[in-house]
Each structure stands twice: as structure tokens, then as C-alpha cells.
Amino acid sequence: MRGAVRRSVLALAGLVLFGSTWPALADWAGFRDYVAIAEVRVEEESIRVEIRLRENGLPRLRALLGLAAEAPVSEIAGQILRMVADRSAIPEVRPIAVWRVDSSNNGGRGAEPYYQAEMTVPLRSRPRVLNLIPPDRADKELGLVVLHRGVPVADPAPLSKPARLQLDWSDPWRSRFDDAEHVRRHTEPRSFVYVEPYEVRHELLLKLKDLLPELDFVPVNPHRIQGEERERLKQAIGDLLLHRNPLRLDGLAAIPRLDRVEFVRYRREGVEIVPGGEPLDSATAVVGAILVYLTKRPAAEVELSWELFAAGESSRSVSLQLDDEIFDADVTRRDPVFRWSREEALGISPTQDALPTTIGSTEATSAPESLLLRVSGIVLAAAVAWRWRRSRLLPPGAGAQLSLTLAVAGCVVFYPEIARFSAHAGSAVLVGHGEEVMKAELQALLHNVYRAFELPEEEAAYDRLAMSLSGDVLEDVYLHQRRTLLQRGKGLGGDGRVQRVEVLSSDIESVDPESGRVSVAARWIAHGSVSHWGHSHPRDTLYAARLALSRAEDGRLKITDLEFTEERGTDPGM
Structure with a gap:
């Protein structure tokens, strides 16, 4: 089955090479919730406005604005949002560009066509107040996103009535709307903690200006950082975060690995990495770390x-x-500890989880324990036999006692074989629990394999893979993972990854009672992502395969054979 194993390696590694150039198919700031949505970017010398209008909503927008049925899209875009800076009304500005986008032609399968319009309003001075005014009688037709010098002022929300925005030019993080309906919550720097089958991941969004006083490294120009200083700054931030904000798992201090540090910014699709050639404004820059x-x-x-x-x-x-x-929770200076447990949050005991180390498994007896048990059993059996020969005549009931003693001694002598039989029986227990348990087992095993591709250290990567794979599959996947990292180091690969695995089906085809081997036909989706920190641009791949699972000597359920029968991309929302 070596040929099938090699094909399985390529499929398991399929998402390791995809890069950040994959088209972003994310919903544009909740565009599906509105007929039109406007992104307003307030810069130092201008206000830039981008508006998207759903094609099927144009009749509703014309009626809302009192326009003729044949009014062009540019006229709708020019009147959908009015702005007043301080007390001076900004004159109506016609869009400098309007074009139609058919999302289905750009990879957005099933998406509705829309029109996009862009316009720029020059500023002679920096306004302290900006009023944003929707059309009269507007309900939730118009959605609004506002950024001040790149900092999101509020989460995306409907603009159904005039909103007053106060601008703080010295610190854009303090710019805010008067209306409580427009607040910044999810777009505020925060922490995201992901509990996965074989890892816990802490993804942090931090303000650069807050970190600078904590670092040993001081940029030449702390207000505008560029060039080689960006990389030195990232290294200093990583060194700091490895020793701050400690995490405890199941009551024990956990040791972190630094996955990445990036400079990021907010855009309509979410969070994106700032290109290396762009300088950083320390007052508004955001650091993303994992x-x-x-x-x-x-x-x-x-x-x-x-x-x-x-x-x-x-x-x-x-x-x-x-x-x-x-x-969700908040930590404060008075109470700076975030605590979570499965039992309290979900009302379940940790032992109820479908774990590869607990479901239907019996830990195999080690070699020293096996030898000790055999010797003990032999000594016990010999002692009973010697006493029997010496007494010659058995007292009443001694025969039953002797039989029981010999039975116990025999169980001790042959305990290792009994333990292995129980381990094989564990496969039957697994089968008896049904498809949902098998799905949970496979999901954990496959997730661990995908995450092992991200470990650069050879020993750590091999040990991680060995938790899920065994035999030829383990060796081939490990060698392929090393070659992938070598290609990436030469600049020949992207930096994609799998965030989670969703097992769609796991049909048990056969069970070998002698070896405990279970053959399964499974289908799953590997959900990939090119960004993090609470936002993602998905690339999902569907796989179908036949797998063989067996209990290893350490008692874990592992994949020992693997042959893929299907591989194809899916819609992000599938």
C-alpha cells in the first residue's frame, strides 16, 4: 500500500503550500445584511468613502432617495450618505469610479452581483466632529464602517439615523460615536484563546504604542518605523510575549511556542498583514501574535x-x-485572571470527552511490568504446589481454595496477554459507541496531523505526528513535512495552515477481532485560513479516504493505513 501512502501524504499536506494570495471570499463587513454598505476612512488630509450596492437592491435605494427608475448607480452612490464636518456641510461629491462586480467570476460562488463606488473628499483642516447622515426613512438598508487613521471606530452597524463622530487626532483609539449603538468591541485589541484536541492557541491583538515602553529595543524614530527595524521590533515583541501573560492548563504552568508575530491592520474583510514595505505609525499600528x-x-x-x-x-x-x-469575558487590573473549565462552561466532565487516550482503550503493560507480573505469578503458583505436596492430605474445602489460588496465579502469569486482548476489545467498544464517537476520534487525530506541519523542530514534529500516525504513514508524512519546510525556507512555499477539521462521515466497514484493526471510510473538510486574530479568509478542501485505525502499544488509537479517494475545494460556507 506504499503507493496509496504517498498519495495520502500529498493530500494531508495539501494546505501547507497555499499562500496569502488566495482570494478573500469573506463577507464584506456583513454586506449580506444590508442593501448598501459604506466604509468611511478619515485620514489627515482627506476622507475616502467606498460604497457597495447590491444589484437586486437598486430599486429600493432609488425609491428611498426619490430618484427616477432609470437613475444611474453613480447618482445613488453620491446621495446615499451625507457628511457634515464640524458645522460645515461637505458638498456632494460624485464618485470618481463606479463599476459592477460579478462575484461568481471572482471565485465567490453563489454571491450576488454588486456595484462598487469610490470617492475622495479633500480636507482643508482636521475636523473635530463628523456627522454622518443616512437618507430619510432609512431603516437597516445602509451599513456603516468607519476608520480613523486606520483605527476602527466601531464595529460594523446599520446607519438608520444621523450619527455624530468625535475625532481625536492625537490618539485615534479615543475617537468615538456619541450614539451607544456605534461602539467598538470586536475591533478592539483583545485575546482569542482556541482549545483544540492537541493544543491551546493564544492569539493576541495589541497596540504597538502600548508595547514600546516594555521592550528592550528602541527604534530610531519611534513614531514612524520602517525598514530593517520592523523585523528587529517583531523579534523583541516575541521575546517579551514568551515571558509575559502566563497560561496554566489543567492546573499546570504551560510552556509557549512563538508561532508568529506580525504587524496587522483592520480592513473591511477583517484583519490583514501590513506589507513589509509600508512604514508603521506607532500611534495606530496593531501587533498580532500567536x-x-x-x-x-x-x-x-x-x-x-x-x-x-x-x-x-x-x-x-x-x-x-x-x-x-x-x-467571552473581561480581565481587569483588580482581577487580571481569565478562568475557564469545560465542566463549568458546558456542564460536562473532562472524562466524557471523546479522547483518543480514553475511548475504548486499555493502556498496554510495559515490559518491566510484564516481567514482574509473570515472575510473581510463577512464584505464587510454585508456593501453592509445594504446600500441597507437603501436606499430602487436604483439609475440607482445600480443593476449592487450591483451584481459586491457581486461577488467580494463572491470571497474574498471563496478565500481559489479557491486557492485549482488552486493548483489541477496545476497538469493539469504539464501534459500539457509533459514528459520533468515531467522528470525534478521527477529528482529533487529523487535526493533530495538520498542526504538526507547522512545527519547524524535527523532533517535535515527529513526536506530534506519532501521536496520530503509525508505520509507513508516519514515516512518509514526516519526510514530506521536512521537504515542505525546506521549500518554504527557500521562498518556494506559502504560509497557509489548517485551522480546524470537520469530519462529515465515518462509516466503519470492517473490524478485525484478532488485531483490533478497524477499517473506516471517511469524509472530512480541512478548513484553512490565511489570517488569524478573530478573522479569517477561508480555503476549505474536502477529502474522502479509506483509513485503517489500530491501537498502538501505548494504548492510543492511531492511523496505520490511509488511501485517498477524493480531494476538491468547497465553498467557504459549506
Whole structure:
């Protein structure tokens, strides 16, 4: 089956090479919720406005604005949003460009066509107040996104009535709307903690201006950072974060791995990496960092202690995600610890989880334990036999006692074989629990394999793979992973990754009672992402394969054979 194994290696590594050039198919700031949506970017010398209008909503917008049925899209875009800076009305500005976009031609399968318009309003001075005014009788037709010098002022929200925006030019993070309906929450720097089958990942969004006083490295120009200083700054930030904000898992201190540090910014699709050639404005720049904590089983308790409170900052938002469940909380200077447990959050015991180390498994007896048990059994059996020969005449009931003693001694002598039989029987227990348990087993095993591709250290990567794979599959996947990292180091590969694995089906085809080997036909989606920190641009791939799973000597369920029968891309929302 070596040929099938080699094909499986390519499929498992399929998402390792995709890069950040993959088209972003994310919903444009919740565009599906509105007939039109406007992104307003307030810069130092101008206000730039981008408006998208759904093609099927144009009749509604014409009626809302009192325009004729044949009014062009440019006229709709020019009147959909009015602005007043301080007390001076900004004159109506015609869009400098309007074009139609058919999303289905750009990879957005099933998306509706829309029109996009762009316009720029020059500023003679920096306004302190900007009023944004929608059409009369507007309900939730118009959505609004506002950024001040690149900083999001509020989360995307409908603009159904005039909104007053106060602009703080010295610190755009303090710009705000008077209306409580327009608040910045999810676009505020925060922490995202992901609990996965074999790891916990802490993704941080931080303000660069808050980190600079904590670093050993001082840029030549702290207000505008560029060139080689960007990389030195990233290294200094990574060194800092490895020793701050400690995490405890199941009551024990966890050691982090630095996955990455990037300078990022907010855009209509979410968070994106700032290109290397662009200088950084330290007043508005955002740092994105990812710390990874490897585990042998899903964490049952997480405790995050937050230490990096900036001057004037009183709280930090933390979101923990487990599967599809999200748990939000704030840590404060008075109570800086975020605590979470499965039992309290979901009402389940950690032992109820579908873990490869617990479901239907019996730990195999080690060689020293096996030898000790055999010797003990032999000594016990010999002692009973010697006493029997010496007494010659058995007292009443001694025969039953002798039989019981010999039975116990025999069980001890042959305990290792009994243990291995129980391990094989564990496969039958697994089958008896049905498809949902098998799905959970496969999801954890496959997730661990994909995540192993991200470990640059050879020993760590091999040990990680060995938790899920065995035999030829393990060796071939490991060698391919090394070649992939070598190509990436030469600049020949992208930096994509799999965020999660969704097992769609796992049909048990056969069970070998002698070896405990289970043959399964499975289908799953590898959900990939080219960005992090609470936002993603998906690239999903569907796989179908026949797998063989067996209990290894350490008692874990592992994939021992693998042959792919299908591989294709899917719609992001599938």
C-alpha cells in the first residue's frame, strides 16, 4: 500500500503550500445584511468613502432617495450618505469610479452581483466632529464602517439615523460615536484563546504604542518605523510575549511556542498583514501574535493571567473558543485572571470527552511490568504446589481454595496477554459507541496531523505526528513535512495552515477481532485560513479516504493505513 501512502501524504499536506494570495471570499463587513454598505476612512488630509450596492437592491435605494427608475448607480452612490464636518456641510461629491462586480467570476460562488463606488473628499483642516447622515426613512438598508487613521471606530452597524463622530487626532483609539449603538468591541485589541484536541492557541491583538515602553529595543524614530527595524521590533515583541501573560492548563504552568508575530491592520474583510514595505505609525499600528501550547489531550481547564495593562487601560477582553462555542469575558487590573473549565462552561466532565487516550482503550503493560507480573505469578503458583505436596492430605474445602489460588496465579502469569486482548476489545467498544464517537476520534487525530506541519523542530514534529500516525504513514508524512519546510525556507512555499477539521462521515466497514484493526471510510473538510486574530479568509478542501485505525502499544488509537479517494475545494460556507 506504499503507493496509496504517498498519495495520502500529498493530500494531508495539501494546505501547507497555499499562500496569502488566495482570494478573500469573506463577507464584506456583513454586506449580506444590508442593501448598501459604506466604509468611511478619515485620514489627515482627506476622507475616502467606498460604497457597495447590491444589484437586486437598486430599486429600493432609488425609491428611498426619490430618484427616477432609470437613475444611474453613480447618482445613488453620491446621495446615499451625507457628511457634515464640524458645522460645515461637505458638498456632494460624485464618485470618481463606479463599476459592477460579478462575484461568481471572482471565485465567490453563489454571491450576488454588486456595484462598487469610490470617492475622495479633500480636507482643508482636521475636523473635530463628523456627522454622518443616512437618507430619510432609512431603516437597516445602509451599513456603516468607519476608520480613523486606520483605527476602527466601531464595529460594523446599520446607519438608520444621523450619527455624530468625535475625532481625536492625537490618539485615534479615543475617537468615538456619541450614539451607544456605534461602539467598538470586536475591533478592539483583545485575546482569542482556541482549545483544540492537541493544543491551546493564544492569539493576541495589541497596540504597538502600548508595547514600546516594555521592550528592550528602541527604534530610531519611534513614531514612524520602517525598514530593517520592523523585523528587529517583531523579534523583541516575541521575546517579551514568551515571558509575559502566563497560561496554566489543567492546573499546570504551560510552556509557549512563538508561532508568529506580525504587524496587522483592520480592513473591511477583517484583519490583514501590513506589507513589509509600508512604514508603521506607532500611534495606530496593531501587533498580532500567536502563542501555541502543545497538549496530549484537550485541556479541561484554562487560566490566563494578563499582565500587559497599558497606562490608563483598565480591562482586556478575552474570547475562548471550543468547537462552535465561544465564551467571552473581561480581565481587569483588580482581577487580571481569565478562568475557564469545560465542566463549568458546558456542564460536562473532562472524562466524557471523546479522547483518543480514553475511548475504548486499555493502556498496554510495559515490559518491566510484564516481567514482574509473570515472575510473581510463577512464584505464587510454585508456593501453592509445594504446600500441597507437603501436606499430602487436604483439609475440607482445600480443593476449592487450591483451584481459586491457581486461577488467580494463572491470571497474574498471563496478565500481559489479557491486557492485549482488552486493548483489541477496545476497538469493539469504539464501534459500539457509533459514528459520533468515531467522528470525534478521527477529528482529533487529523487535526493533530495538520498542526504538526507547522512545527519547524524535527523532533517535535515527529513526536506530534506519532501521536496520530503509525508505520509507513508516519514515516512518509514526516519526510514530506521536512521537504515542505525546506521549500518554504527557500521562498518556494506559502504560509497557509489548517485551522480546524470537520469530519462529515465515518462509516466503519470492517473490524478485525484478532488485531483490533478497524477499517473506516471517511469524509472530512480541512478548513484553512490565511489570517488569524478573530478573522479569517477561508480555503476549505474536502477529502474522502479509506483509513485503517489500530491501537498502538501505548494504548492510543492511531492511523496505520490511509488511501485517498477524493480531494476538491468547497465553498467557504459549506
